[in-house]
Amino acid sequence: MALEYRAWQEGDDLELIQLWGGPESAVAEQFRGSFRTPSDNPWNRCITVVDQGVPVAAGCVYGAALHPDRLWCYIEVAEDHRRAGIGSTLLTMLQHEAAASPSGVTALRSKVTPGTTGAAFAEATGFSTLQRSRLVVVAPGALAAPAFDDAGGPQLEEAATGSVELTRALASFYETVHAWDRADITLGRAQQLFLGDASGAGGAIVLRDKPKDDGGTIAAFAISYTQARTDDPADVLLGYDTALPPSEQQAAVASMIAMLVHQYPIQLELDDSMEALAAVVEPLLATGSARLAAPETLVVANG
Known part of the structure; x- marks a missing residue:
């Protein structure tokens, strides 16, 4: 069956956490709290990927009041669904959402921990390092x-x-x-x-x-x-x-x-x-x- 890409719904977090398990880094744990139903004030868009009725992945993009030149984004995919193009598809969809944002900002930023799957995905999709924080x-x-x-x-x-x-x-x-x-x-x-x-x-x-x-x-x-x-x-x-x-x-x-x-x-x-x-x-x-x-x-x- 084809995967379904839909807007985030209440309760998706509970199902996804059961499938995802514990976060692979403190950064991932922080970003997981960013998933919510789409809103225009403050602006955010979150997308859930569903496989045979079960949420397996999600991505979100939202603004940052202090740093207006880029939007924050985060994507997480269940381990058994990785390397199947889901993350890349989500990223493309989030970029389309960003292009329609009220700010008109299309550049994206995120945070990753070196050596994690998130860091590898960011590098593979053309993200480059802006800053290191310790x-x-x-x-x-x-x-x-x-x-x-x-x-x-x-x-x-x-x-x-x-x-x-x-x-x-x-x-x-x-x-x-x-x-x-x-x-x-x-x-x-x-x-x-x-x-x-x-x-x-x-x-x-x-x-x-x-x-x-x-x-x-x-x-x-x-x-x-x-x-x-x-x-x-x-x-x-x-x-x-x-x-x-x-x-x-x-x-x-x-x-x-x-x-x-x-x-x-x-x-x-x-x-x-x-x-x-x-x-x-x-x-x-x-x-x-x-x-x-x-x-x-x-x-x-x-x-």
Whole structure:
């Protein structure tokens, strides 16, 4: 019997998970949550493949508010139905759906874990790597804590998560380190997604090049998304002023990390585009003072 390609329906996820089993990667687990009935607000299209009444594969495509130049897409096929052209057919159908999207955006992006079937499929269908991302745990005492004084040098201070100055620094950092996939991040969006109550932000500290009263600006900042201190690594977003000279960027990042890991470990997301952060963390990974918390992921795109 011929396969049926139809719009996603409620309950498809329960049948597909029974057939698919556990996800092959954290990326796959995350994307599985993107399947839903087609919608125009927010825009998404999801397609289910049915074999003799049983869902065996699915694909979805949807927009990304922060990165408007590409649409997210994901495809998964049951193991016993792979290498039969189902994935390629789904991709073609999703591209047709994308062409009719309100944004007019046709380029697609996805995330894959190297060595998985998803990565192999992406490569075979012409997707190329845009960015590598790693989740890194930095051990306590990995860097010696710097000395701060009140004599006009660098200053470390707490910052309110509602601070306009912090929001501006975060938005500028995010936009710069995502030049590989243009970010449309306003101050309001930065506040909502990274600093507001719904974001889970629990507190923030900033490192200034000199006291604020002397015109000091934010050289680096750290936002914690861990509400209670435990021995587990605290989840931290660390950013810095990308307008500074590279050596000063690295010095600010190193000072911030040293303070954060004085007693406890932290967990950071590190994209290769975060050059100053990578320059500080790479040697720590090489010496074992930092480790990967999960397999690396790649953002891939077909345009």
